[in-house]
Amino acid sequence: MPVTQLVFFGVPTMALVSYCLLMLCLVVSEKDRYIRVFMAVLSALIVWTASAVLLRIDLYPGTLFWNRVMVTGMFFVPVVIYYFVSVLANQVKKMPLLLMSTALAFALAANYGGFVVEDARIITTDVLINGQSRPYYEFAYELGSLIIPVYLFFFVTIIAIIFKAITSMKSRVKAEGSVKLVAVGTTIMFIGVLMNLLPALGRYPFDIFATFINAMMMVIAIYKYRMLELRFVLTRGIAFAGITAVLATLFLNGVVWIDRHIDLFSSERSTTVTVLMILLAAAVFQPLFRLAHKLVNMIFQKADYSRRKALRNFSLTISGILSLDNICESLAEAIQSAIHTRRIYVMINNEDKKCFDMFYSSSKIFKSDFTMDYSNPLYSWFSENDNSLTSRTINAKPRFKSMWRSERKSLDELDIEVIVPVKSNGKLTGLILLSSKEDNKPYIADDLDLLTYLGTSAGVAFDNARLYAAAKLEANTDSLTNLYNHRYFLRILDEEVKKVRSGEISLLMMDLDYFKLYNDLYGHFDGDCALENIAEIIRRIVGNRGIAARYGGEEFTVLLPGHNAQQAYDIAEQIRIEIQSSFMEFSDQTKQFLTASIGICSYPFGAPTSDELLKRADFAMYKAKNNGKNQTVIYANNQEEENAANKVPSGEFLNEPEYVATIYALTAAIDAKDKYTFGHSQRVANYAVTLAESLNLDPSHLMILKEAALLHDIGKIGIPEHVLNKQQRLTEEEINLIHKHVEMSITIVKHLPSLSYVLPVVLGHHERWDGKGYPRGLSGENTPILARCLAIADAFDAMTSDRPYSKGRSAYVALQEIERNAGTQFDPELVVIFSKLLKNKNIQTSPTFHGTQVS
Amino acid sequence: MNLDKMLKEKLYDDIWQEYCGFLDLSLQEYMDIQHRLMLEQIDIYAGCELGKRIFGKHKPVSIDQFRRSVPLSTYGDYAELLLQKSDWALPSKPLLWIKTTWEGGDKPEKWAPYTESMVECHKGTFITCMILATSSRRGEFSLDINEKFLYGMAPLPYLTGIVPHIISEELTVDFLPTVKEAESMSFGERNKMGMKLGLEKGIDLFFGLSSVIMYITRSFSEKNNSGGLSNLIKMSPKAASRLTAAWIKSRKEKRSMLPKDLWQLKGLICAGTDSKTLKDKIEESWGIKPLEIFGGTEPTCIASETWARDGLVFFPDVCFYEFIPMVELERSFQNPDYEPHSYLMDELREGEEYELVISNLKGGAFLRYRTGDLFRCLMMKNNGEGIRLPHFQYVDRCPDVIDISGFTRISEKTIKKAIRLSGVKVTNWFAVKDFDDEDRAYFHLYLEMNNMEISPVVAEEVIKDHLSVYFRYVDADYKDLKKLLGIDPLMVTILPSGTIDRFTLTAKRKLRKMNPSHYDVIEMLRMIGLK
Incomplete structure (x- = not known):
């Protein structure tokens, strides 16, 4: 041509x-x-x-x-x-x-x-x-x-x-x-x-x-x-074009060869034959074209092969994993094999603390405690966008100007070049942080696309793992204190003891002193709050050094792997002192008595098995209780027998003669101090018990009431005699001092554990039906019924007794006064009963009650 | 990657985004940045001695609480620690201490600490200004590597001296003259050498106080138009050809030679109190619309015009900004104990004037600091340019101070001191800032004196000369006005004795000593027949 x-x-x-x-x-x-x-x-x-x-x-x-x-x-x-x-x-x-x-x-x-x-x-x-x-x-x-x-x-x-x-x-x-x-x-x-x-x-x-x-x-x-990406496109395009050109030349040569031998284009040949011959040549070359194109694709997709393989492996692996650790491992492996980055970190959304915590690092050496607050602009960015961010974009986008210097510094220190969002149902559940690549080349758009895809795939797995972990944690956690529960503790105790090879493991067994009393006095709500506070103290002090659990009721345990008895003692003392001092901070003196007794035992020197370890720590704890509470005791080998002999009685102490003697001794002490109220406690006890009997309360309650009545003014021991016996009108300061006698009673009685059951009654006898009483301002039936009986009895006797500043009134006048205050100061129903008892002379009064007249 | 490399790789969009991207922010996004960085500053501040003195025991936990609990401040509140350069008491260790004159203060100068973060930030904002100076449309700029930069600003330890030192890390700039040479030269020598080098190499960028740019322009015109082309033989061929071409161009247009005949600048940056009045003249002489920026020793460079040159926009990450409206300002003038209310950027109203209050971010020392600078809010957003942030115009210093060409600030205290030392028997006075026919600022002192024996006209000249001596003594920068800019900043008018009191009685209001109302001055002059 x-x-x-x-x-x-x-x-x-x-x-x-x-x-x-x-x-x-x-x-x-x-x-x-x-x-x-x-x-x-x-x-x-x-x-x-x-x-x-x-x-x-x-x-x-x-x-x-x-x-x-x-x-x-x-x-x-x-x-x-x-x-x-x-x-x-x-x-x-x-x-x-x-x-x-x-x-x-x-x-x-x-x-x-x-x-x-x-x-x-x-x-x-x-x-x-x-x-x-x-x-x-x-x-x-x-x-x-x-x-x-x-x-x-x-x-x-x-x-x-x-x-x-x-x-x-x-x-x-x-x-x-x-x-x-x-x-x-x-x-x-x-x-x-x-x-x-x-x-x-x-x-x-x-x-x-x-x-x-x-x-x-x-x-x-x-x-x-x-045009970085264009390089790849053009290279592939040129390769296609090159191969096509070579094949096209071959094809044309083929047609020319046929033409020479068969004379395709001569006018003698029919068009049909010509077309058929060309089609034949095309049929031969068509597979060659296809093969060539396939070859090019293979060559150019080789770089992608590792990426696709990583993606496929990750997708297959994560579907069966419920552990967040394992998901992070798989994710890191997938990223590593596809992109060859130096380090990979994974941060997990901590919704409680409103931040992202560092959860995983691909490096065994470079760990980080970096956390990312919700207020960080990266959080809002990733919440709104699904794409990965490079460090260059972070530095360039004006929106990120609000990042704190410390936040930027943390990212720089970790050498972070790319951050990838991990999302599930549009919600940000985690972040993948990648450091620079091993070859120091920048991340390209393909890398970022892959990472974004991996982030999306990981999102669902993260969510499942988190739900599973939450369910597992809930099953093992005490709902009130958020510490581990009894069941989990026993399991972990066994596992941890088995793990011990050359070291030691110590167990703290802790019981709160006076907790039953605390509950009785302030109710279960306050009791629960106290338990929560104490759990928080334990958690804070123990940190990641051990495993803390609520063993039951007011009992806590702390397992300290790698700690000997002395080290455990130091931790126990920190806890004990912190509990003591935090409850001393209460302005309400009556709450200042919650302390802890702690027993310690260590494996293998103190106990040969996990069961024994638990038992002996318990013995040591009882030893602490016996020794006067609020202390820490390390288990000694002869302690078991000792404890068996001296175990603190734990039941009710009613009607035990030695405590009754104590009560009378204390009553005598107050009577001796306040001569004008001599016999007041005894009389109040009589009135109150008679009133309570008519309510058909059981004998144990009557006994409590009697003893409470005898001890109700015991706090007056702490009030100066010149105030108690003052003849003139009391000053406001002195009145306040007198009011303190209720709290002082508590302070005295709480040191007599055997009498602690009377405290709720003593504490409540100056409360009023309308809530204007003291010390706690309880109203209506929130004040224990025994305390309400005691209040009427106390008031009646106070009015009918001679006082330094006034002569005693008649029983009739006193009753009138009580009736007048029914529904405001006193329980109205009890006043009616008390009135009946008095009028029917079922109550022996002094002076004698004479219907409507003063005797 | 530094700016040099980005320019080499032609990453123009990335450069624009990094440095000028803040102009795409919505006001809400802007305020979010302000709030968050202020919380960081409170956090840093609370840990230092200065923070303990200002916050007391309770660190503010929110911006509202911060603004409620921390009073507005002036330099005097920090003087004890800052004048001693007490690093130990500051929120962050300073990298530099920057000096400025403390006009009307207890000491002749003020020092402000600059932390590493602040210096970094200042570098970024100044590069932004350079980019915007070479830009006339969003996203377009012509800043390049190795620009010839005529930098007519004071060296370290003044604020303007930082830029030549820090910018080289990011961008290769050919300063005229070199930074090393410039620092050993006086102001006049530096400008002269800069222009000489500019003739040979050309000038791409120029940064100076507006008053200085105008002074250079005038000196240039006088020199080149008086000497004709007689100096050509002393010049290098390159400079001579440039000058000849400029001369031909000016002759063709039948006018005197102007800088624009010699150079086609890519960008011209101006600053200073008189920018508003001088910008048009600068443009006329240099053939390019200058980009006005605003900065100060305490706040650093905080605002710049955009490519449209239609108002200053504050950078979101340099300082936390509050604004005191004029009404509140007036109340505080009348009652110095009154704590005026301040408002945030998103609470302003178009057309109103405000005094700027700044709190340094990034570890700086000043909190709720009254800058004494007045701004007019031109618009809350610029729909024409698609900028959703408020635009401002620099108005002047607050009326209690008279700023002359950005060189010196005359306060009531300065005037009282100069009068006292001069021994002139002044019984009453007030001072007003004014401009001469060439738009050069000066301050007009109206005096009442006892026992006027000589004619007022003679006395005015004599007293002016006499007082000028003492102003030069009291104010270190005052003499520079004459020396560097050729400005005589004082004008004296002697009023008949009792004029000011008579005005007070007639108008039933007191006349402010510094910059009283323009109309009050007219009324008074009318009263005595001077108007």
Whole structure:
């Protein structure tokens, strides 16, 4: 084939194939605005060259039609290139584009109206080549009347492009390097199209060749303009194109070979045979094409192979894992195998503390206690976005300007380059932090895509693991104190003891002193609060040195692996002292008596088995109780027998003669101090018990009431005699001092554990029905019934007894006063009963009650 | 990656995002940054001696609590520790101590500590200003590596001296003259050398106080237009050709030669109290619209105009900003014990004037510090440019201080001291800031005197000269005005004895000593027939 014919068909075909391949590559790649605009340029070029090819083969509807389509493409090209240059130079201005679009519309109208090219055709002549006659194709056209203004528009646009490129270079506005290339390319295109005006040259596709060079320069311009991803796309594209070209050459050679031997194109052969032969050749080459393309794909996807494998493995692995540790391990492995990063950290959302805690580190050495608060702008960013963030973005985005220096410093110290959100159902459950890559290369978009995908996959697994862990924790946790419960403790005790090889493990057994009394006095709510506070103290002091549990009721245990008895003693003492001092802080003196007795035993020196360890720590704790409470005792080997002999009685102590003696001794002491109230306690006891009997209370309650009545003023021991016996009106300060006697009673009686059961009654005898009493301001039935009985009895006797400042009133007057205060100071129902008892003389009074008169 | 590398790799969008991205913030996002960084500052502050003195035992836990519990402050509140440079008492260890004149203060100068974070931040904000100075549209700028930078500012330990030292880590800049040379030169020598080098190498960027830029412009015009091209033989061929081309250009347009004939600047940055009045003239002479920025020793560089040059926008991460409205300010002038109320950036109203109150972020020392600078809120958002942040115009110093060309600040205390030392028998006075025909600022002192024996006109000249001597003595920067800028900043008018009292009786209001109301001054002058 003559060279002119090769140029005639070959140049547009080559340009078209190249454009199409490039377009294909761009379609599948990730696009930004430069690529999008360049795709518009390519589209125009494809229209131009495709119609040039179709024109040459004289395809239906004919050469003139395809010529006009070609001119359409040709007019579009400079306009879109102008836009492309504007985008590259970052100087997009609407007005010139609007003007160009308008002119373009006119040019197109002129073109399709037949004013640009009036006629176009392919002239086929026969020429003799090597003695053989061969068809020779030529393109001929006649220009229309509007060719000059239309071409003028075309060239003005091209000059505008070159001018734009030069000015942007001159003003050193960005991307001058890229713009320079486009300027050169456009100049070449300008010269190429200029040749069309000379029909002698215009019949050859110089314009298309020049445009092709321009397009290639634009590709380089984009490439230079940091199109990292494009490198991959282009490399693959070029490889495709190369292999295609080689195969196409082979295919054409094959056809030529067949032609030589069979003379395919001779007029004697039927068209059917020719087509069949070509199809046959194509059938042979088609698998080769496919194979080649597959090969290219394999080569280029090899880099992706490790990523895809990592993803597949991770997806398979995590579905069966419920442990957060194991999920993090798998996640780190997947990331490591795909990206080869130096270190990987995983942070978990801690909803209670409103922060993210460091949970996992891929390094055994580089651990971190970095936490990320919810107020950190990274949190709000990841809550709203699903993409990963690089350190560069964090430094650049204005939103992250609110990060504290310490927060930035922590990320810098960990060498964090990428943070990946782990989300489940749109909720941020964790963060993956990645340090720099092993090869120190930056993370590319593919890496970030993979990481984001892994983060999303891990999200669901994280959620499941968290739910499982929460359920497990709930089963093992005491709901009140959030410490481990009895069941879990026994299991862990056994496991931990088994783990001990050369070291020691110590067990603290702790029991709160006076806790039953505390509960009786202040109710279960306050008791529970006290338990919570104490659990918090234990948790804080023990930290991660051991395992703390609520063993039951007011008993706590602490297991301290790796601690000997002495070390355990130090911790126990810290706990004991902290409990003592925190309860001393109460302004309410009556609450200042909660302490702890602690027993310690160690394995293997103190006990040979876990059961024995528990038992002996318990013995040591009882020893502490026996020795006067609020102390820590380490188990000694002979302690068991000792304890067996001295075990503290734990039942009720009612009616035991030695305690009764104590009561009378104390009553005598107060009677001796306050001569005016001599016998007051005894009388109050009688009145109160008589009242309580009529309520049908059981004997044990009557006994408590009696003893409480005898001891109710015991606190007056602590009040100076001159105040107790003062004849004048008491000052406010003295009244306050007198009021303190209730709390003082508690202080005295709490040191007599055997009498502690009377305390609620003693403490409540100055409370009022309307809640205006003291010391606690209890109202109505919140005051124990025995205390309400005692209150009436106490008031009645106080009014009927002679006082330093007044003579005793009659029983009648006293009763009237009590009745008057029924429902405000006293329980109204009890007042009615007391009144009946008095009127029926069921109560022996002194002075004697005489109906309505004073005796 | 530093700015040099980013420019080399043509990461223009990233550069814009990093340095100017704050202009895309919504007001809410802006306030979130302010609040969070202020909480960090409170946290840092609470741990130091200064913090203990200001917060007492209770560290504020919220911004509201902070603003309620911490009173507004002035330099005097920090003077004891800062003048001694007591590093130990400060929230963070200072990297630098920056000096400025304490006009009207107990000592001639003030010192402010700059932490490493503050210096880093200052570097970023100044680069932002450079980028914006070379920009005329969002996202577009022409700042490049190796720009020729005529830097007409004071060296260390003044604030403006930091930039040449810190910027080199980020961006290679060709300072005219070099930083090392400049530091051993006087102000005049530096400018002269800078212009000379500019003639040879060209100038891309210029930063100076507006008053200084205008002074340089005037000196340039006088020198080049009087000497014609006679100096050409002393110049290098490059400088000579530049000058010749400029001369031809100016002759073609039938006017005197201007800096714009010699150089096509990429960016011109100006600052200072007189910027508002001088900007147009600067643009006329240099052929480029200057970018006004605002800064000070205590707050550092805190605001810049944008590419549109239509108002200052405060950087969100340099200081925590509060604003005292004029009404509150007036109340505090009348009653010095009154603690004026302040408002936050999102609580302002367009068109109103405010005194700026700053709290340093990033470990700085000043909390709720009254800067004494007045700003007008031009707009709460700039719809035209798509900026959703308030824009401001620098108005002036608060009326109790008269700022002259950004060089010196005359306070009531300064004037009283100068009068006392001069021995002039002044019975009453007031002072007003004014501008001459060439828009140069001066302060006009109206005096009442006893026993006027000579004619007021003669006396005014004599007293002016006499007082000028004492102002130069009392205020270290006062003499620089004449020496460096050729400005005579004082004008004296002698009023008939009792004029001010008569005005007080007639108008039934007291006349403020410093910058009284413009209309009050007119009324008074009318009263005595001077108007």
